[in-house]
Amino acid sequence: MATHKLLLLPGDGIGPEIMAQAKNVIGWLNAQGGDQFECEEDLVGGSAYDAHGQSISEAAMERAMAADAVLFGAVGGPKWDSVAYEARPEAGLLRLRKDLQLFANLRPAICYPALADSSSLKHEVVEGLDILIIRELTGGVYFGEPKEIIDIGNGQKRGIDTQVYDTFEIERIARIAFELARTRGNKVTSTEKRNVMKSGVLWNEVVTQIGAREYSDVTLDHMLADACAMQLVRWPKQFDVILCDNLFGDMLSDVAAMLTGSLGMLPSASLGAPDATSGKRKALYEPVHGSAPDIAGTGAANPIAMIASLGMCLRYSFNMIDMADRVDAAISAALDKGLRTPDILSEGKTKVGTTEMGAAILAELNAAQ
Ligand code: IPM
Numbered sequence: 162m163a164t165h166k167l168l169l170l171p172g173d174g175i176g177p178e179i180m181a182q183a184k185n186v187i188g189w190l191n192a193q194g195g196d197q198f199e200c201e202e203d204l205v206g207g208s209a210y211d212a213h214g215q216s217i218s219e220a221a222m223e224r225a226m227a228a229d230a231v232l233f234g235a236v237g238g239p240k241w242d243s244v245a246y247e248a249r250p251e252a253g254l255l256r257l258r259k260d261l262q263l264f265a266n267l268r269p270a271i272c273y274p275a276l277a278d279s280s281s282l283k284h285e286v287v288e289g290l291d292i293l294i295i296r297e298l299t300g301g302v303y304f305g306e307p308k309e310i311i312d313i314g315n316g317q318k319r320g321i322d323t324q325v326y327d328t329f330e331i332e333r334i335a336r337i338a339f340e341l342a343r344t345r346g347n348k349v350t351s352t353e354k355r356n357v358m359k360s361g362v363l364w365n366e367v368v369t370q371i372g373a374r375e376y377s378d379v380t381l382d383h384m385l386a387d388a389c390a391m392q393l394v395r396w397p398k399q400f401d402v403i404l405c406d407n408l409f410g411d412m413l414s415d416v417a418a419m420l421t422g423s424l425g426m427l428p429s430a431s432l433g434a435p436d437a438t439s440g441k442r443k444a445l446y447e448p449v450h451g452s453a454p455d456i457a458g459t460g461a462a463n464p465i466a467m468i469a470s471l472g473m474c475l476r477y478s479f480n481m482i483d484m485a486d487r488v489d490a491a492i493s494a495a496l497d498k499g500l501r502t503p504d505i506l507s508e509g510k511t512k513v514g515t516t517e518m519g520a521a522i523l524a525e526l527n528a529a530q
């Protein structure tokens with residue numbers, strides 16, 4: 162029986178509230194007598210800034226490096242709006258992604274049957290939806306240099322961000338998309354803006370080559386990123402795996418989230434390359450939604466994306482497929498009972514808060530023994 166070390170970084174806003182529900186599920190997992198989880202906890206984002214003057218401390222970074230996986234809540238809020246750019250809450254998350262080299266971000270958008278009516282799109286457009294967005298996470302315009310605001314005289318300034326991708330960065334994320342497509346619908350749609358961006362031309366070329374050379378059994382389509390946004394809301398079920406760079410993946414995954422009923426439903430996994438000797442990947446799991454400062458402390462946050470992120474952690478870091486399936490099934494069962502946090506509430510359903518939803522999912526895990 163293995164023991165796994167988890168670092169919990171609840172963060173700001175609703176982060177600690179939803180993490181508390183994930184912790185209950187970890188307690189349940191430990192009580193099953195199988196693999197055990199040892200948890201450490203630390204600060205990130207605005208709460209880390211308040212304590213240490215930086216959005217993640219060196220000690221927390223060391224703990225993240227040493228952990229088998231990191232569970233992350235959410236960061237940010239109006240309280241830290243005027244904090245220096247380098248110390249803003251989001252910088253803590255970006256540093257974790259960069260230093261742990263978590264280049265592959267997996268964002269599944271699954272429409273649970275019970276929620277097909279909560280989406281802003283028609284029932285038949287989203288019912289049974291199951292797509293996987295693969296977002297490149299450590300390159301592109303979010304990290305490219307130069308990144309600065311310079312003075313160009315005459316009272317004018319210039320803001321500069323640099324979109325840059327090297328062949329190896331495109332190759333490794335493309336391989337992740339092709340590999341995962343083979344375990345699902347066997348189709349990859351690669352997105353870029355090759356009509357206006359050089360990095361898009363290279364992206365298209367490299368993905369095409371990898372596809373032809375190593376994955377000729379997988380169907381590969383290319384779509385301009387703006388057209389993909391349109392197709393996502395027109396007929397999302399045409400997609401299986403969508404491959405995107407960092408910026409387009411950020412946008413398209415928020416669009417995809419709404420197809421599932423609420424941003425509160427989307428989990429994510431951020432993975433590094435397997436270690437040459439141990440074969441283990443560094444990994445961080447987080448909900449796609451943010452810290453929702455407007456509802457923080459009201460007990461209304463939806464804990465499902467956080468709990469489903471823990472499910473992804475079981476699946477991708479520890480190969481605990483059966484347990485991961487059970488967590489997903491428990492979420493589905495709690496929804497089938499008609500329980501809804503405010504973000505997914507529809508007529509005739511029972512409105513519950515964060516702790517009640519968490520408790521209902523735990524009850525389903527126990528009932529399914
Ligand atoms: C996301 C978020 C982050 C991003 C922010 C919080 C830095 O929007 O994970 O999608 O832009 O990547």
Ligand code: MG
Binds near residue numbers: 411412415
């Ligand atoms: Mg985003």
